[in-house]
Amino acid sequence: MSMPSPPPMPGGGTPNWWSRNWKWFVPTLAVALLTLFVGAILALVFFIASQMKSTDVYQEAMRRAQCSYHVAVALGAPVEGSFMPKGNLSVNGGRNGSGTAVMNDTLTGPLGSGDLFIDATRSKGVWAYNELSVRLEGGDFVDLTHPDFEDGQCPSMPDGSDAADAAIDAS
Numbered sequence: 001m002s003m004p005s006p007p008p009m010p011g012g013g014t015p016n017w018w019s020r021n022w023k024w025f026v027p028t029l030a031v032a033l034l035t036l037f038v039g040a041i042l043a044l045v046f047f048i049a050s051q052m053k054s055t056d057v058y059q060e061a062m063r064r065a066q067c068s069y070h071v072a073v074a075l076g077a078p079v080e081g082s083f084m085p086k087g088n089l090s091v092n093g094g095r096n097g098s099g100t101a102v103m104n105d106t107l108t109g110p111l112g113s114g115d116l117f118i119d120a121t122r123s124k125g126v127w128a129y130n131e132l133s134v135r136l137e138g139g140d141f142v143d144l145t146h147p148d149f150e151d152g153q154c155p156s157m158p159d160g161s162d163a164a165d166a167a168i169d170a171s
Helices: 017-053 056-067 069-075 163-170
Strands: 086-092 098-109 112-123 126-136 141-143
Touching: 017 056, 056 069, 056 098, 056 112, 056 126, 069 098, 069 112, 069 126, 069 141
Parallel strands: none
Antiparallel strands: 086 098, 098 112, 112 126, 126 141
16 A cells, blocks of 8 residues: 655745745846946946047147147146046037037146136037137146147247157156
8 A cells, every 4th residue: 555645735836936046136137237227327428428529629629738839848748638528518500510619628748737628619610719728737827729729730839849849858
């Protein structure tokens, strides 16, 4: 004679996947979602920073700052902008449209740092700078709206040198 099988346990037989694995799955899911959220925020910040730095108004302001003899002497060469410029930029109508830009950025070089200020208005696709200056560490301002900067070339000094030479001579 065989023995009768024991009665079934209350609540069923073998536990399902969720009841066996929830203790590791829930924290793993929470970490994965948090990582995804932080990654999306970082991607957005990098995208905004690259968009602001790639605008023609910012590129021209940086070119002028890097070409300036006075900025090169005070900050050294090369002069670089920070990771993310601050301010507002609004452009309407594509390449030939209008717009405004009010931005600032921290410039750094081997000898010091300064603040770049941009206040510009765009009409018919051309930016006009109401203010474009660099405030140096001592509080002095360097005006970058001088007509010598407008031809797209770095102005040379009376002795034929340029801003990079001035930075080398100053160090």
